[in-house]
Amino acid sequence: MKKTFPQTVHLAVTLAALLVSLYFIFLYAPQESTMGEVQRIFYIHVSSGNMAFLAYFLTFFGSFVYLWKRNESADDFAYGSAEVGFIFCTCVLITGPLWAKPVWGIWWTWDERLTPTFFLWLLFVGYLMLRSYVIAPGRAALLAAVVSTLGVVDVVFDFWVIRMKSYRGQHPAAVMGGGENSGLDPRMWVAVFVTFVACLLLFSYLVRQYMRVAALRRQVARLRQLRDSSSGA
Amino acid sequence: MVNLYLVVAYGLVWAIFTGYAWTIQRRQDRLEKELQELRKALGPK
Numbered sequence: 171m172k173k174t175f176p177q178t179v180h181l182a183v184t185l186a187a188l189l190v191s192l193y194f195i196f197l198y199a200p201q202e203s204t205m206g207e208v209q210r211i212f213y214i215h216v217s218s219g220n221m222a223f224l225a226y227f228l229t230f231f232g233s234f235v236y237l238w239k240r241n242e243s244a245d246d247f248a249y250g251s252a253e254v255g256f257i258f259c260t261c262v263l264i265t266g267p268l269w270a271k272p273v274w275g276i277w278w279t280w281d282e283r284l285t286p287t288f289f290l291w292l293l294f295v296g297y298l299m300l301r302s303y304v305i306a307p308g309r310a311a312l313l314a315a316v317v318s319t320l321g322v323v324d325v326v327f328d329f330w331v332i333r334m335k336s337y338r339g340q341h342p343a344a345v346m347g348g349g350e351n352s353g354l355d356p357r358m359w360v361a362v363f364v365t366f367v368a369c370l371l372l373f374s375y376l377v378r379q380y381m382r383v384a385a386l387r388r389q390v391a392r393l394r395q396l397r398d399s400s401s402g403a
Numbered sequence: 404m405v406n407l408y409l410v411v412a413y414g415l416v417w418a419i420f421t422g423y424a425w426t427i428q429r430r431q432d433r434l435e436k437e438l439q440e441l442r443k444a445l446g447p448k
Contacts, residue, residue: 207406214416257423261416268412372420379427386434393441400445 177378184375187368191361199361211269213361217369218261222290223329224373225255226321229297233315242388243381245311248318249301250380254373256294263291283341286328293321 195213202209232248235241266284267277278284297317304310354362 208408210409211412214413218416254423257419261419264415264419265412268408268415272406272408376420376424376427379424379431383427383430383434386431386438390434390437390441393438393445397441397445 177382180371180375180378184368184371187364187371191365191368194361194364199358200355202358205273208269208272211265213365214369215262215265215269216362217365218258218265219287220366221369221373222255222259222262222294223325224370225251225258226290226293226318226325228377229255230315230318230322233311233318236311237315242384246381246384247377248311248314249384250377252294252297252301252314252318253380254376256291256298257376258369258373259287259291259294262287281341282331283328286324286331290321290324290328293317293324297321 191213195210199210199213201207202212228251229248232244232246232251235244236248266287271277297314300313300317301310304313
């Protein structure tokens with residue numbers, strides 16, 4: 171028998187991790203000296219961004235496994251990752267301006283880091299629309315694989331652009347591999363790690379829930395077909 | 404003093420995820436109900 175991590179346990183662990191992450195963000199991590207309290211947006215902003223990036227890699231992976239093996243679960247996984255990735259990417263685009271306004275004095279600027287993130291969000295929208303409007307499953311999966319490839323290219327660009335020495339944009343330097351002025355207080359690193367793990371659990375839980383929806387949808391479609399064929403006979 | 408931007412940011416993120424989880428749950432419930440009805444209509448096989 172196939173053993174899986176029970177859904178209720180998965181949900182309980184996810185909720186506990188999210189609550190623990192709030193403790194680390196608001197009580198454990200020290201207040202940043204120049205930005206003050208508003209800097210705490212950083213933890214959810216960065217983790218959401220990481221999840222959106224991860225989502226595109228998983229969508230890309232799931233799409234290609236589906237095209238190669240014709241495994242329906244791989245396609246469900248690709249779509250679920252894209253849907254949940256879209257939610258995380260939306261959170262990046264909401265939390266970013268809310269952090270930017272009190273710190274930079276502006277909500278948004280079209281710089282080399284922010285623009286690819288917005289483009290990534292548009293790609294998620296494009297992917298989800300494509301999957302909704304193209305009915306032929308094989309064709310939809312093929313087109314989705316093409317869109318997810320574009321997404322991966324965008325993610326790689328988005329990740330590296332602020333690590334380039336020539337970058338002079340508005341976005342702060344990366345905290346990992348961002349050069350001399352990057353880095354964090356060790357307690358902030360703990361909060362980053364805990365938030366990342368909590369978001370990863372949330373991501374996996376939501377993708378799993380989506381996959382359950384997709385499996386149910388297929389069962390319903392099969393039974394409908396059976397009902398229609400038996401009533402027609 | 405509580406920072407309004409901080410409260411709005413975390414409040415919105417929690418609201419978005421709660422709303423999304425709720426829509427997934429609704430989709431599951433609707434499909435499970437339909438599946439049950441179809442099984443009932445088709446009878447024991």
